Amino acid sequence: MRTLLIDQIGMLVTNDPQGPAPPTGRDEWALGVRTDAAIVVEGGRIAWLGPAGTAPAADQRHDAGGGTVLPGFVDSHAHLVFAGDRSAEFAARMAGQPYAAGGIRSTVTATRAASDDQLRAVAAGLVAELVRSGTTTFEIKSGYGLTVADEQRACRIAAEFTDEVTLLGAHVVPAEYAADRTGYLDLLTGPMFDACQPYARWVDVFCDRGAFDAVETHVLLEQAATAGMGLRVHANQLGPGPGVALAVAHGAASADHCTHLSDTDVGVLADSSTVATLLPGAEFGTRSTYPDARRLLDAGATVALATDCNPGTSFTTSMPLCIALAVREMRMTVAEALGAATVGGARALRRDDVGRITVGGSADLVALAAPSYVHLAYRPGVDLISAVWWAGQRARPGPGGHGAGLERDHG
Numbered sequence: 027m028r029t030l031l032i033d034q035i036g037m038l039v040t041n042d043p044q045g046p047a048p049p050t051g052r053d054e055w056a057l058g059v060r061t062d063a064a065i066v067v068e069g070g071r072i073a074w075l076g077p078a079g080t081a082p083a084a085d086q087r088h089d090a091g092g093g094t095v096l097p098g099f100v101d102s103h104a105h106l107v108f109a110g111d112r113s114a115e116f117a118a119r120m121a122g123q124p125y126a127a128g129g130i131r132s133t134v135t136a137t138r139a140a141s142d143d144q145l146r147a148v149a150a151g152l153v154a155e156l157v158r159s160g161t162t163t164f165e166i167k168s169g170y171g172l173t174v175a176d177e178q179r180a181c182r183i184a185a186e187f188t189d190e191v192t193l194l195g196a197h198v199v200p201a202e203y204a205a206d207r208t209g210y211l212d213l214l215t216g217p218m219f220d221a222c223q224p225y226a227r228w229v230d231v232f233c234d235r236g237a238f239d240a241v242e243t244h245v246l247l248e249q250a251a252t253a254g255m256g257l258r259v260h261a262n263q264l265g266p267g268p269g270v271a272l273a274v275a276h277g278a279a280s281a282d283h284c285t286h287l288s289d290t291d292v293g294v295l296a297d298s299s300t301v302a303t304l305l306p307g308a309e310f311g312t313r314s315t316y317p318d319a320r321r322l323l324d325a326g327a328t329v330a331l332a333t334d335c336n337p338g339t340s341f342t343t344s345m346p347l348c349i350a351l352a353v354r355e356m357r358m359t360v361a362e363a364l365g366a367a368t369v370g371g372a373r374a375l376r377r378d379d380v381g382r383i384t385v386g387g388s389a390d391l392v393a394l395a396a397p398s399y400v401h402l403a404y405r406p407g408v409d410l411i412s413a414v415w416w417a418g419q420r421a422r423p424g425p426g427g428h429g430a431g432l433e434r435d436h437g
């Protein structure tokens with residue numbers, strides 16, 4: 027098996043802290059920052075990590091040119107299987123129209139009318155964008171089909187790209203069931219669960235005004251857990267509500283959005299294993315107030331950052347953008363934001379094999395043409411990513427960005 031040595035790394039972020047937490051500089055300790063390290067990759071895994079001066083010989087060499095190397099981003103929340111365009115809705119919103127959950131139905135109409143190949147092409151294009159911007163683990167939700175056949179098709183296509191597939195049949199009640207919500211819930215928890223379970227690991231419920239209420243969400247989560255599926259909840263995005271409390275009560279892996287939280291919501295999240303996943307792209311795309319990450323972090327909650335890539339509220343695949351927004355608008359430190367976008371996302375997917383750089387772990391790596399991870403927030407909107415390795419395979423042939431000319435592949 028061929029081996030690859032990555033050296034001349036100016037700063038390596040491992041998310042693998044060594045030794046006890048220091049009295050100061052805890053942020054960088056938590057990121058497991060090393061300044062003297064090199065990495066050897068073999069067969070998709072990290073085979074060796076240690077001081078550059080003691081690195082073993084390898085078949086190939088990548089000279090990181092003094093730049094930063096990070097774990098690949100983990101995007102735990104994305105809606106990538108859809109058709110149609112909602113740029114006019116975005117433009118109208120920027121001209122003063124409010125966002126309403128009902129916009130989802132226009133994407134449902136376009137998605138139902140699309141062929142499998144059209145949906146696959148949209149998803150493939152967005153996955154390519156994700157990987158180009160440094161994401162190596164990502165979740166994909168259904169939720170724009172809302173019939174048994176269309177949700178199954180979305181989950182099947184999503185499963186061509188990732189193991190982290192989520193059935194979001196509970197996105198909204200489709201128009202044809204408007205007068206029979208119970209009928210839709212029965213369809214969802216019966217034939218739709220059965221049809222999608224071979225492809226989907228997770229079930230998600232949009233618990234908010236215009237979508238599903240507390241009683242409906244409770245029933246859906248209970249039935250999904252009984253069916254053996256993992257739970258995720260779109261919670262407290264559009265206003266205060268019961269979503270976060272229900273997510274925690276049902277042991278969901280993640281409560282997503284968390285924009286409008288009461289003190290009780292913050293307390294129950296902090297005392298739980300449910301990750302608070304913040305999606306600043308959605309506040310950006312709807313010109314809404316950002317969630318207060320500082321309040322969650324100070325209370326002791328685990329926070330993840332994700333893109334929420336979808337055609338309605340957040341049409342971005344860029345985790346670096348989300349990091350920059352979280353730092354500027356949500357009172358996170360740069361280190362906290364980077365941790366939330368990597369190991370935080372892994373926790374939201376209940377994965378301990380991604381989001382960190384450790385010997386034996388998957389070689390999911392991002393190289394930045396910048397001397398420090400801080401540049402992710404310090405240089406917003408600038409593409410600093412010069413290389414991406416996905417399970418050891420070079421997924422983005424750099425170089426690009428400032429200083430990248432220093433980087434070289436040898437061998």
Ligand code: NIG
Nearest residue numbers: 129130232260308336338339
């Ligand atoms: O996460 N909140 C629910 N779903 C998406 C929006 C979907 C849409 O408007 O198409 C979200 O923001």
Ligand code: FE
Nearest residue numbers: 103260334336
């Ligand atoms: Fe979403």
